[in-house]
Amino acid sequence: MSDWLRRNRWYLAALVLLVPAAIVVALVPRWFPYQQNQPQPETVARGDTASYSGAEISLLDLEILDGEEWDATLGADIVVATLSIDVLEPTESTRCDIAVVSAEGGLERSWPAAIGDVGDYDIPDELSGLCSFATVGAYEIQLGFEVPAGQVTAPSVEISSSSALPRVLRLN
Numbered sequence: 442m443s444d445w446l447r448r449n450r451w452y453l454a455a456l457v458l459l460v461p462a463a464i465v466v467a468l469v470p471r472w473f474p475y476q477q478n479q480p481q482p483e484t485v486a487r488g489d490t491a492s493y494s495g496a497e498i499s500l501l502d503l504e505i506l507d508g509e510e511w512d513a514t515l516g517a518d519i520v521v522a523t524l525s526i527d528v529l530e531p532t533e534s535t536r537c538d539i540a541v542v543s544a545e546g547g548l549e550r551s552w553p554a555a556i557g558d559v560g561d562y563d564i565p566d567e568l569s570g571l572c573s574f575a576t577v578g579a580y581e582i583q584l585g586f587e588v589p590a591g592q593v594t595a596p597s598v599e600i601s602s603s604s605a606l607p608r609v610l611r612l613n
Contacts, residue, residue, distance in 0.1 A: 480607055501525050504596070524612075559586070
């Protein structure tokens with residue numbers, strides 16, 4: 442076998458170099474468009490207003506509640522976010538997605554909003570509803586999120602709309 446390796450060493454060396462090079466050449470043209478289409482968060486401080494997808498949006502309140510006190514799912518805390526949304530120009534894509542994001546411990550994780558009340562925490566009727574950019578007007582919504590107990594201490598609220606992607610609004 443060593444004689445075979447000696448005779449083919451240059452072919453094997455070329456194979457070891459050319460196969461990875463061929464893979465890189467094939468994937469590089471797809472990598473840059475992929476990177477450009479990834480969400481690019483724009484950070485806004487609490488209380489400040491940001492223009493996003495035809496609306497003025499601000500985070501009015503963001504609090505973390507102890508899940509055991511509020512009878513949340515076992516092992517979960519509750520994050521409650523109150524947002525003010527003023528739709529100035531309705532967009533084609535009227536729906537928006539809202540999630541809580543935490544980048545603690547070097548790992549970014551997100552949790553979608555719960556539908557309705559979370560545990561024993563009741564969202565007031567005048568603040569309940571879904572985020573929508575369909576009609577002109579101002580409204581406030583309050584959303585609840587279940588997050589792992591004790592692991593989220595500095596959450597952000599992330600809003601995305603398909604009409605504004607890859608731009609994403611992150612409210613602290």
